[in-house]
Amino acid sequence: MEREKIMTEEELSSYGKRLWSLQEKGFKINIIEEL
DSSP: OHHHHHHHHHHHHHHHHHHHHHHHHHHHHHHHHHO
């Protein structure tokens, strides 16, 4: 059970990092379009 929980937390954190990087790229694109 403990190992499964750790694996799940790692998967969630990596998924969150991917979403954050995608959002950051989207914000940069929006800023460039506004300029």
